[in-house]
């Protein structure tokens with residue numbers, strides 16, 4: 001719909017319907033055979049795609065507080081209604097029976113997944129991080145220069161992280177001596 005704004009399109013659609021009626025055409029049968037759109041009478045709330053820091057605009061349609069549809073916001077100057085494949089799937093972040101919402105742990109050698117608490121996961125991650133760091137830290141390089149680094153841990157950032165999140169991730173990793181710091185958007 002290049003060169004034709006969403007509002008202009010809706011205006012033209014209305015004008016076309018009015019013209020058809022004035023020429024004696026009845027739109028009743030067309031209306032009767034048209035399935036009800038799931039966004040009919042839905043409330044529109046504009047938001048920002050949650051997947052990356054691109055900040056594309058989306059419209060969330062809700063009916064009685066229930067999310068029924070998500071699509072690109074044509075009035076947002078960043079994306080003008082377009083979303084990439086991730087953004088186009090935003091609806092599934094809220095409505096998806098397959099989405100894993102609990103911590104699942106598979107012990108080494110086990111074929112079974114166990115459900116664990118978030119507190120357990122944080123403790124476990126901290127414990128293993130400290131163990132890996134302590135076992136691999138190099139304080140001086142071959143020339144005797146202090147480096148305090150570990151190459152046993154790597155950090156992979158996500159493009160959904162904002163400046164403040166990344167500052168904290170970077171600070172934590174540098175503090176641990178991690179030098180392998182990469183970002184998903186660069187890969």
Ligand code: SF4
Pocket residue numbers: 049050051052053054055056079082083084085086087088
């Ligand atoms: S994931 Fe895609 S749609 Fe979402 S903000 Fe990034 S580029 Fe835009």
